[in-house]
Amino acid sequence: MIHCEDVLKSFGDKNVLNGINLDIEEGQIFGLLGPSGAGKTTLIKILTNQLIFDSGNVKVMGKPVNKLTGEDKKKIGIMMDSFGLYERLSCNDNLKIFADIYGISHSCISEILNYVGLGEAGKRAASKLSKGMQARLKLARVFMHNPKIIFLDEPTSGLDPQSMKAIHKLILEKKNMGCTIFLTTHNMEEAAALCDNVALLNEGRIVECGVPEEICRKYNHQKTLSMHLASGEEIELPHNKEAAEKIFELLKKGMVETIHSSEPNLETVFLEITGRKLEEA
């Protein structure tokens, strides 16, 4: 559905994207992870034809992005951080405008508002909504015309955990309906929870990509077990025979309070590959 080949983009003499290769299949959620300034938004803008790239090949639904017709564009939904709402207008009116543009009946508006949990807020002005509600209204605007491909630029950044969960649920439901979803985030938990595939982007390069669990397992070199003992002591043991015997002893004596195996998460993988933290500002 989405295909990128050697995409280069620079602003002035600053190379923001240095040869991006991606292939995203239909019906999956793809997550682009990276710290602030990695070039995530830039890549989404390129994929949605809001920004011209310097060289390379970008195809969406099998066509070069700048060749998409009006009909094709109606199959795409985009939510960018910067995309605003008509603040003085009500939720209903905000959606009505786009229902008219897409040529869908107004009757689906209350339906979609209910769907994103804004059923009660239809008459309220968009500026009077909380941040989480505004995010859901923007999602309603994206989902309204039932797009086949959905691009979401940091859909949950700055939201409370509850709104975040609500939005995750909506995104997963869309996937189950067969949509292809491309999202960016710097929250690795979000990526692990939602995405079928992720790519780690750092300084304009994809440093790793694949299924989140597999990436984590691949970087699981340390393979240690950490234990919290009844005595209050913290110990760490490698994965080997001697350690197994020691653990056996400790368990038998009832000394073990908690026991964890160290599985790297996307956060630690990223740190290992790049020496940078995902969430660092």
Next chain:
Amino acid sequence: MRNSLIIIKKQLKDTLKNRTILIQFILFPIMTLVMENAIRIEGMPELFFTKLFSVMYIGMAPLTSVAAIISEEKEKNTLRVMMMANVKPLQYLLGVGIYVWTICMIGAGVMATGFRGRDILTYMCFMGVGFVISIVAGACVGIFSTSQMSATSLVMPAMMVLSFAPMLSMFNERIARISQIFYTQQLRICLDTLSLDSIEKETYIVMAVNIVILMVLFCITYKHKGLE
């Protein structure tokens, strides 16, 4: 065209909620009604306030409102959302233009209550032409600026010159001579005589030059900046 109608509908809904723009639309029509009915001075020309405020209305309302509408949509990126939904830039501009022109014509209709018979028609003609020119000027500013703030700072001086020069030229010869080059001053002259037959050649020329300059300016800004 369908998309332009959607824009017009959206703007109509916004009219009553957007106070800064609403004031632009109703200020001069109301002032005209009040002043014409409240103030009578011996020897004052007939419909003095109507004609004075009409020119100021032309120079202010369409210019500021078009610039404010476009620049706000650019600042909030709602315009980008429209474009992504396949609304064409010219459809958008046409929608905003028609909306502002219509509202201003309604305002002009209120201001025309002092005229009688054919004069109303002639008056509305002049006003309609003036609004179109100002709307193009406002669109230039709106397209050029990326935020409402920058739009306001550009609109202010333009508005001052266009709407105050014709007024000041009543009292000052020098200003009168300079302000002749602006379409608002020419429209003021037209409104004074209020006859389509007695329009001077000079008026036609100045108006044409103004229109051409603004059109060129519009094309240049549009080509360079687009609506992004």
